[in-house]
Amino acid sequence: MTYVLGCLFLIVGIYFLLRDTWPSYVYGMIALGNGVNLIIFSIGVVKEDAFPFINKFSEFVDPLTQALVLTAIVISFATLCFVVAVIKKLNQLGGDT
Amino acid sequence: MGEYFFLLIFIPLFASALSLYFRGNKAVENGITLIFSFSYILFAGYLLLTSQYNHELVAGDWPSGIGIKLKSDLMALLMITVVGFMYFAGALYGLSKKTIENHRNYLFLYHSLFLGLTGAFLTNDLFNLFVWFEITLMSSYVLVVLGEEKERLIGGLKYIILNFCSGLIFLLSIGLIYQATKTLDFSTLSERLNYLYQENPAYVRALAFSLFSAFAIKSAFFPLFFWLPESYPRLSPGLSGVLAGLLTKLGLYAMLRVFGQVFPHDMTFFTVVLILSALTLLIGVWGAVIQGHIRKILSYHIISQVGFIGVAVSFSFYPDKKISMLAQGAALFYIIHHIIVKTNLFFISGLIQIKKGSEELKDLSGLFRRYPFLALLFLIPAGSLIGIPPLSGFWAKLSLFKISIETRYLWVCLFMILGSFFTLFSMVKIWSNSFWGEVEDHSPLESVHISSYLAIILLCLLTICISLNPNWLYILSNKVGL
Numbered sequence: 001m002t003y004v005l006g007c008l009f010l011i012v013g014i015y016f017l018l019r020d021t022w023p024s025y026v027y028g029m030i031a032l033g034n035g036v037n038l039i040i041f042s043i044g045v046v047k048e049d050a051f052p053f054i055n056k057f058s059e060f061v062d063p064l065t066q067a068l069v070l071t072a073i074v075i076s077f078a079t080l081c082f083v084v085a086v087i088k089k090l091n092q093l094g095g096d097t
Numbered sequence: 098m099g100e101y102f103f104l105l106i107f108i109p110l111f112a113s114a115l116s117l118y119f120r121g122n123k124a125v126e127n128g129i130t131l132i133f134s135f136s137y138i139l140f141a142g143y144l145l146l147t148s149q150y151n152h153e154l155v156a157g158d159w160p161s162g163i164g165i166k167l168k169s170d171l172m173a174l175l176m177i178t179v180v181g182f183m184y185f186a187g188a189l190y191g192l193s194k195k196t197i198e199n200h201r202n203y204l205f206l207y208h209s210l211f212l213g214l215t216g217a218f219l220t221n222d223l224f225n226l227f228v229w230f231e232i233t234l235m236s237s238y239v240l241v242v243l244g245e246e247k248e249r250l251i252g253g254l255k256y257i258i259l260n261f262c263s264g265l266i267f268l269l270s271i272g273l274i275y276q277a278t279k280t281l282d283f284s285t286l287s288e289r290l291n292y293l294y295q296e297n298p299a300y301v302r303a304l305a306f307s308l309f310s311a312f313a314i315k316s317a318f319f320p321l322f323f324w325l326p327e328s329y330p331r332l333s334p335g336l337s338g339v340l341a342g343l344l345t346k347l348g349l350y351a352m353l354r355v356f357g358q359v360f361p362h363d364m365t366f367f368t369v370v371l372i373l374s375a376l377t378l379l380i381g382v383w384g385a386v387i388q389g390h391i392r393k394i395l396s397y398h399i400i401s402q403v404g405f406i407g408v409a410v411s412f413s414f415y416p417d418k419k420i421s422m423l424a425q426g427a428a429l430f431y432i433i434h435h436i437i438v439k440t441n442l443f444f445i446s447g448l449i450q451i452k453k454g455s456e457e458l459k460d461l462s463g464l465f466r467r468y469p470f471l472a473l474l475f476l477i478p479a480g481s482l483i484g485i486p487p488l489s490g491f492w493a494k495l496s497l498f499k500i501s502i503e504t505r506y507l508w509v510c511l512f513m514i515l516g517s518f519f520t521l522f523s524m525v526k527i528w529s530n531s532f533w534g535e536v537e538d539h540s541p542l543e544s545v546h547i548s549s550y551l552a553i554i555l556l557c558l559l560t561i562c563i564s565l566n567p568n569w570l571y572i573l574s575n576k577v578g579l
Contacts (some may be wrong), residue, residue: 017258025258036265040272065275068224072268075231077239078259086242086254093247 002042011037021085029083033076041069099149100229102169106215108137109184113208117405120201128205130188137211137556138283145174153221166282168221172429172577176218176350177528179433180343180557183440184211186552187339190444194545195451197335201514206243210236210339217347223274223281226351227267231290231534237344240336241328252328263314270307277304287359294360304361305356312355314346316488319377322400326384329399330392330456334447337392341399342440346432347407353432357413359427367525370411376511378404382519391446391456391531394523399439402429405497408430408509412500427496433570434481434489434563441478441556444473444549449531452543458527463536472532477557478567479528481564483521489560 013032016024051060054068104191112133144150146151150171155164187207191197213233219227226393235504240255240258275281277300278289294301317325325345330338356366381400409431433480448471449464481488496518501509563570 017262019240022254025254029258029261032262032265036269036272039269043272043276064281065272068272068275071224071228075228075264076236076261078235079257079264082235082256083254083261086250086257089242090247090250090254093245093250 006035006038006042009038012017022090026080026084026087029076029080033073033080035068037072040065040072051056099144099152099169100146100154100220102149102152102174103154104146104213104328105137105141105221106167108133108140109138109212109215110529111141111209113205113212115202115223117202120205122303126204127192130191130207131185133512134181134184134188134209138178138185141174141178141181144169145178147275148327150174151418156192157330164223167219169219171573172354172425173218175429175433175574175577177215180211180214180218180437182555183339183342183436186336186555188442188445189337189555190338191389192548192550195543195545196333196549197293199239200243203240203336205237205242206240207339207554210240210343212236214343214347215413218350221283222369223271223283223286223355226355227264227271230267230347231264231456233344233347234264234315236562237340240340241332244331247570249328249331251381253404256324256328259314259321263311266314267311268306270304270311272305275300282314282358283354290359291361294363298363300367301361305367308355308368309352309370310525312348312352313373316352316407317377317400317403318347319373319380319404322338322377322403325400326393326396329396330390332451334444338440338443338447341396342436345399345403346406346436349403349410349428349432352407352410353413353425353428357410357421357428360460362416362421364416366495367411367414367416370414372507374404374407376410376508377401377407378516379519380424382516384521385523386519386526389458391449391458391527392443394527395439395442395446398442398520398523401520402435402482405494405516406435407511408501408513409497412504415504417504420500423575424500425577426571427493427500429574429577430496431493432565433574434493434560437563438478438481438490438549439559441553442475442482444480444553444556445475448545448549448553451545454543458530461531463532465532466536473555474553475528475532477554477560479524482561483524486515486566489563489567492564492571494542496571 009022009031013028015030016028044062053060053063112129115129116126143414150169152169154167157164198204210233212227216229217226217233220229238257242250242255277293278286280286281288290301292398314321329341378401381397381404385394385397389398404450406428409428413421413428415421415424446456453461481490484494497513498510
């Protein structure tokens with residue numbers, strides 16, 4: 001399920017990136033980044049009542065993918081913020097598209 | 098001393114923190130930059146010359162394969178030493194105000210760029226490779242858009258978005274590789290991928306292709322190189338030299354490490370990458386032929402040289418073990434030669450731009466009469482890039498020809514000869530239009546700080562050292578594949 005959702009996000013992201021306007025770059029980057037994160041997240045098995053660490057009470061799931069996703073979210077979010085700042089600067093300088 | 102190799106990461110880290118603290122105070126900042134970059138070369142060179150490599154560090158005493166691992170092998174140390182020379186030369190070149198962006202955060206970002214590069218060379222884990230790549234790219238994103246001109250911001254935006262996409266492809270393939278093998282550590286990954294390859298070669302091939310497409314964007318391979326000539330020629334001379342020398346080569350280094358040493362060597366994958374590299378080397382140089390702006394010509398030369406290195410890199414995953422080892426050495430030699438030469442050419446063309454205020458070939462003429470010394474300095478890296486015999490480019494190309502003749506890929510030789518010919522052609526274009534000819538305008542030229550000349554002379558001396566004694570570097574880089 002999360003796989004399919006991730007792939008849908010990727011398709012939406014590519015659609016927005018191919019539209020050649022500055023705001024749509026931002027939408028495209030948001031969708032692409034989250035799509036990839038969802039796919040990686042779903043690679044580690046997601047179960048109800050299972051924690052990503054070893055414990056006595058329940059079975060546990062692979063913690064590494066969740067750690068990977070955390071790092072990836074930080075990086076893609078930082079890049080996104082920076083692109084928004086660059087686009088704002090471009091708008092101030094005055095320009096079309 | 099060898100087990101303290103991780104201090105190499107801390108040198109640029111401390112330097113960037115200190116220059117953030119002292120920002121605005123030019124004298125202190127420049128002092129910090131020179132001292133730290135020089136100690137970086139000294140330490141890396143010491144480790145390399147006393148052959149204290151193959152040390153490992155696993156963070157937090159975790160068992161190997163679980164904790165984050167850093168490893169200083171020969172390939173990493175060689176690259177780090179060369180990068181250290183660029184670090185110092187870039188700092189020296191940037192001492193005068195005209196050669197770099199006049200921005201108070203410049204040196205902070207400059208150090209964090211080298212922080213990312215050092216980490217990427219030392220890491221021994223696929224995901225950490227991604228993270229160090231992103232640190233390098235993040236600093237280069239900010240450096241590329243440090244300026245007010247609209248053209249530069251648009252070029253920078255293209256650069257950022259394309260590299261963002263390549264980062265996502267990288268991440269996606271890391272996820273798929275983790276799903277297939279449940280590990281990301283290079284040595285364990287290599288065993289498990291080889292095992293998987295025996296059962297299901299097509300799956301491993303697909304993983305390799307998806308990872309390759311991520312590296313191909315970063316290192317400007319044939320269909321994906323358009324971001325490079327858009328962004329580099331608009332930067333300040335000091336910055337564009339460092340970025341042009343180092344960033345695309347980081348992608349090639351990652352390919353060499355991951356596909357040459359970790360992935361199983363596959364014939365189909367090899368053929369596709371070889372064809373793409375051959376196309377890159379020819380199409381890049383055709384781009385150079387039609388341009389009339391010095392740094393644009395040089396930017397297209399980067400693409401064609403990436404093609405040359407790509408040929409060597411693709412032979413490093415040729416199924417035959419002996420050829421693959423030879424090719425790893427040849428690729429490393431070529432990368433080292435190319436980093437030095439390309440940075441130097443960008444520095445020199447930057448000086449021309451500062452002196453004459455223009456880099457269009459039609460505005461320049463007769464530089465040889467007015468500046469014979471600069472012309473002589475230009476001749477060394479230019480000849481080396483083309484591959485004129487005693488210079489380092491010749492030795493780099495020679496081993497490439499040797500490998501492709503040995504494996505009977507003669508069409509690759511044809512591509513390389515054509516590529517070298519057009520490189521010569523476009524270099525002659527720069528030479529005859531800007532250095533030869535009558536002195537047309539006698540207006541006084543801008544003077545340049547002596548430190549910029551020192552940086553260029555340092556890099557020329559390095560090229561000459563490699564040219565006169567290629568055997569030393571050749572033997573050292575051939576030990577890499579063992």
